[in-house]
């Protein structure tokens with residue numbers, strides 16, 4: 016699938032304000048600063064589409080972008096970053112939980128984790144929670160440009176082992192770099208496949 020057109024639709028401060036759920040939707044979640052907004056820009060060939068920042072806590076609302084006039088990409092606030100003030104973290108959690116529980120057209124949630132770090136408690140807790148809620152998800156490792164291929168392989172292997180302590184089956188996984196523009200085709204192909212099930 017070629018991405019020919021992407022544009023910003025709206026920012027929402029609750030799931031009830033989101034655009035009509037009349038088309039398939041894919042959302043990006045993960046710790047603040049993990050690279051959610053950057054990945055959306057990489058996928059859409061548009062550096063300035065989603066706002067990025069080296070300071071965690073940049074994305075504060077539910078942001079909808081429309082792709083090829085057919086499906087939505089959604090940028091969400093991050094969770095669990097100690098440097099983000101506690102009140103803000105609480106507000107993000109309410110917003111994210113409401114969105115995940117009530118957005119019927121959410122086809123798949125991309126859970127982003129920094130490939131440099133081993134499984135963090137906050138990520139495992141989040142993954143276990145959405146598993147209980149029955150939210151379909153995959154794991155997307157980010158910032159692959161920061162490691163050598165053999166280190167990436169080791170870290171992904173370790174991550175799988177950690178997840179297998181809680182899960183009998185592993186979710187699909189992707190390795191990406193927004194800076195290096197890698198993993199793009201795999202993600203777009205995945206979205207194209209899932210779109211067929213709409």
Ligand code: GTP
Nearest residue numbers: 047048049050051052053067068072073074093193
């Ligand atoms: P919040 O909105 O604050 O939750 O953050 P976010 O997850 O949207 O992260 P964002 O895309 O704003 O990126 C955070 C920082 O990481 C920025 O300084 C980016 O330039 C950097 N970054 C994002 N993706 C990559 C990547 O693939 N490689 C490298 N080296 N840096 C990246």
Ligand code: MG
Nearest residue numbers: 051052073074
């Ligand atoms: Mg962001």
